[in-house]
Amino acid sequence: MAADIPRPPSDAFVMAEVPAIAPDTPFALPDGAPAMLSDWRGKVIVLNFWATWCAPCIKELPSLDRLAAALPANSHTVLAVSTDRGGPKKVPPFLKKLKTENLAPYLDAKSALGRAFGMRGLPTTYIIGKDGNVVAKLEGAAEWDSPEIVEWLKTLTDWQKAS
Numbered sequence: 001m002a003a004d005i006p007r008p009p010s011d012a013f014v015m016a017e018v019p020a021i022a023p024d025t026p027f028a029l030p031d032g033a034p035a036m037l038s039d040w041r042g043k044v045i046v047l048n049f050w051a052t053w054c055a056p057c058i059k060e061l062p063s064l065d066r067l068a069a070a071l072p073a074n075s076h077t078v079l080a081v082s083t084d085r086g087g088p089k090k091v092p093p094f095l096k097k098l099k100t101e102n103l104a105p106y107l108d109a110k111s112a113l114g115r116a117f118g119m120r121g122l123p124t125t126y127i128i129g130k131d132g133n134v135v136a137k138l139e140g141a142a143e144w145d146s147p148e149i150v151e152w153l154k155t156l157t158d159w160q161k162a163s
Contacts, residue, residue: 005135006155008127009148012138019133022047022126023116027081028107032088035106037079038132044156045128046071046078046144049114052094053084056141057123061098066145067153068102075130075157078144081106083114083122129156 005015022045026034037045048064050057061080068078080103082091091105108114117126120139127136135156142149 025116060141063144065100
């Protein structure tokens with residue numbers, strides 16, 4: 001199955017060798033309520049882990065914000081999940097200061113979801129298919145709103161319609 005997945009536009013992405021369901025470890029919605037990745041099943045998920053103290057994270061957040069605006073909301077979602085321990089006191093004002101309009105302040109203050117993924121550092125982004133399987137990951141920052149990445153993410157929806 002992995003061989004059928006459309007190739008990403010960069011070798012920086014690591015493709016999943018064997019389809020594996022994304023961990024459904026709880027994290028927090030902006031209002032503090034619990035959420036799980038399965039809440040977005042049926043959509044392609046761009047799951048980004050970041051922190052306010054991480055310079056590469058801060059650099060890529062505006063491009064993630066633009067990506068969220070560029071992707072069709074009925075088939076895609078961008079979840080920018082902060083690992084900051086300051087959580088609700090720190091993250092929403094930080095995103096507001098960056099003037100992000102399309103990113104909600106999701107929280108993983110104890111890094112439970114990040115650990116469930118085996119995340120090694122920040123920023124790290126996982127691409128999860130509509131079926132809940134991890135398709136690819138990228139460790140490090142990216143220009144998420146580049147035309148090549150936007151188009152690739154859109155093809156994942158078409159690919160999963162066909163498979």
